[in-house]
Amino acid sequence: MAKDIVAGVLCCVGTFFFLLGTTGLLRMPDIFTRLHPSTKCDTLGACSIIIGLAVYSGWSWEMPKLVVIACFLLLSSATCGHAIGRSALRRDIGYWRRKGTEVEDGDGA
Amino acid sequence: MKNLLALLFIIALAALLLYVAANMPPMGDPDNPTATHVIPRYLEGAEKETHTENVITGIILNYRGYDTMGEVTVIFSALAAVLAVLGRERRGRIHAYVDRSTVPSSVIVRTMVRFLVPLIVLFSVYTILHGEISPGGGFQGGAIIGGSMIVFTTIFGLYESSRRIPQKVRFPLEGSAVVTFFLVGVLGMVGGGNFLTYAWPRVAAGLQPALVTWLTVLVEIGIGLGGAMVLTSILFCMIREEEEIAVVA
Numbered sequence: 001m002a003k004d005i006v007a008g009v010l011c012c013v014g015t016f017f018f019l020l021g022t023t024g025l026l027r028m029p030d031i032f033t034r035l036h037p038s039t040k041c042d043t044l045g046a047c048s049i050i051i052g053l054a055v056y057s058g059w060s061w062e063m064p065k066l067v068v069i070a071c072f073l074l075l076s077s078a079t080c081g082h083a084i085g086r087s088a089l090r091r092d093i094g095y096w097r098r099k100g101t102e103v104e105d106g107d108g109a
Numbered sequence: 110m111k112n113l114l115a116l117l118f119i120i121a122l123a124a125l126l127l128y129v130a131a132n133m134p135p136m137g138d139p140d141n142p143t144a145t146h147v148i149p150r151y152l153e154g155a156e157k158e159t160h161t162e163n164v165i166t167g168i169i170l171n172y173r174g175y176d177t178m179g180e181v182t183v184i185f186s187a188l189a190a191v192l193a194v195l196g197r198e199r200r201g202r203i204h205a206y207v208d209r210s211t212v213p214s215s216v217i218v219r220t221m222v223r224f225l226v227p228l229i230v231l232f233s234v235y236t237i238l239h240g241e242i243s244p245g246g247g248f249q250g251g252a253i254i255g256g257s258m259i260v261f262t263t264i265f266g267l268y269e270s271s272r273r274i275p276q277k278v279r280f281p282l283e284g285s286a287v288v289t290f291f292l293v294g295v296l297g298m299v300g301g302g303n304f305l306t307y308a309w310p311r312v313a314a315g316l317q318p319a320l321v322t323w324l325t326v327l328v329e330i331g332i333g334l335g336g337a338m339v340l341t342s343i344l345f346c347m348i349r350e351e352e353e354i355a356v357v358a
Contacts, residue, residue: 072225079221083214090212 003055010052017045030096031088035081042077046070159307160321162242169246170325174294174305180248181286181332188283188339191346198271198345214264222264229257237333241322247286247329251336258341267348274341282338289331293324 017040024037047070054066134141151168159167169177233253240246262270293307300309307321 072228075221076225079218083218086215087212 003058007052007056010048010055014045014047014049014052017041017048021045031093032085032095035085035088039077039081042073042080046073046077159325160318161325163240163244165244166241166246166325166329170328171305171307171321174290177332178287178290178294178305181290181335184336184339185284185287188342191343195346197276197342198267198348219264222260226257226261229260230254233257233333233337237329238326240329241326247332248336250329250333251340254333254337255340255344258337259344262344262348267345271345274338279338279342282334283342284335285338286332286335289328289335293328296324 021037021039021041024040025034028034028037050066050070050073054063054070057063057066138144151172152164155164155167155172156162159171161167161171230253233250235250236245236253237247237250240250258270258274261273290305294305297306297309298304300306302308307324308317309320
């Protein structure tokens with residue numbers, strides 16, 4: 001019973017972060033700010049759901065598999081976020097500024 | 110005028126398609142032709158007749174072995190076509206790979222790829238060998254190896270990855286899917302059955318379950334290896350990096 005509640009709460013937390021991440025991806029203005037919420041989908045969202053499922057499955061062969069999947073997800077999605085952000089930075093994709101506050105180019109944006 | 114004709118044609122086609130769709134049997138009806146002819150036989154008899162726990166593997170490799178052999182041949186002829194147009198990759202003897210992309214790959218990405226690619230290959234081996242009892246199989250496992258090679262080649266370049274899987278290894282293994290399939294099929298004929306029957310009625314009456322299982326696994330391994338090598342070779346053919354020019358000079 002307690003197991004089900006913990007699993008359910010973890011899955012709800014994961015879904016909530018997916019909702020947040022998707023909203024942020026759609027609403028944020030430029031690549032860097034979009035990268036910030038969208039990486040939360042994989043790390044916090046998917047990992048909470050997977051850990052919730054691991055709790056739900058209890059002591060079985062599914063649990064270590066799920067934990068391993070969560071580890072790989074953490075590693076690869078963090079690497080992906082790093083690669084995208086670094087590539088955008090090096091390609092001189094500019095930051096978003098509020099209208100009227102654009103500064104002269106020259107701060108390495 | 111032309112637009113009007115096109116519109117009329119589209120309307121006529123839509124009417125025809127809707128008419129046909131309206132006459133189709135309802136979805137999920139147990140009396141559908143799809144549910145009454147061979148499917149019950151597959152579902153009920155697969156485990157006893159093909160000795161594989163996974164019905165899908167039983168259908169793909171055993172009941173529809175001819176079909177799958179054709180698919181394997183299609184993959185091989187795709188490679189042959191790519192080779193005929195592009196030719197094998199030429200790789201120099203000196204490491205002259207220069208990362209000329211706008212953004213060179215960072216240490217973090219390279220370390221992660223070096224760490225993850227062996228695990229991906231391990232997972233594909235698991236997929237291939239477990240295809241007989243769980244979802245997965247040769248095609249999927251081969252595709253996973255091909256995907257891992259794409260990741261590795263993108264980060265480390267053609268020189269490094271074709272050093273890991275050199276041409277002289279790939280060359281004999283590319284046809285392994287077709288060859289394994291054909292050999293297992295002929296073995297069925299030698300054993301007294303038809304082409305691509307896994308059981309050998311004349312040779313091994315008592316061993317049949319184990320024999321069928323192991324031959325299925327053998328075919329899976331052949332498909333997996335062949336598919337992986339074909340995908341890798343196609344990838345290598347399609348990469349024309351600056352490194353090739355740099356080495357030839």
